[in-house]
Amino acid sequence: MINLRHAVKHARSGNWARAHEMAQADDSLLGSWLHGILHIHEGDLDNAGYWYAKAHRNFAQHGTVEEELGKLEAELLD
Secondary structure, three states, rough: OOOOHHHHHHHHOOOOHHHHHHHOOOHHHHHHHHHHHHHHHHOOOOHHHHHHHHOOOOHHHHHHHHHHHHHHHHHHHH
């Protein structure tokens, strides 16, 4: 299984491509959420909505990329 904490660290450091590769390789709900967040960063909102749905998240209520990464990190710590 992919370490999503590392994927988030890659995103936060600006290595979006590596974060995206890692999110794509993780088929969990949290991996799908991260994948959606990365598509928000890319401006690909249709794809982001698809991944949010796979993650059982409400895309219409998403925050900024920074806010979403923070929420995801909080869930990873639980």
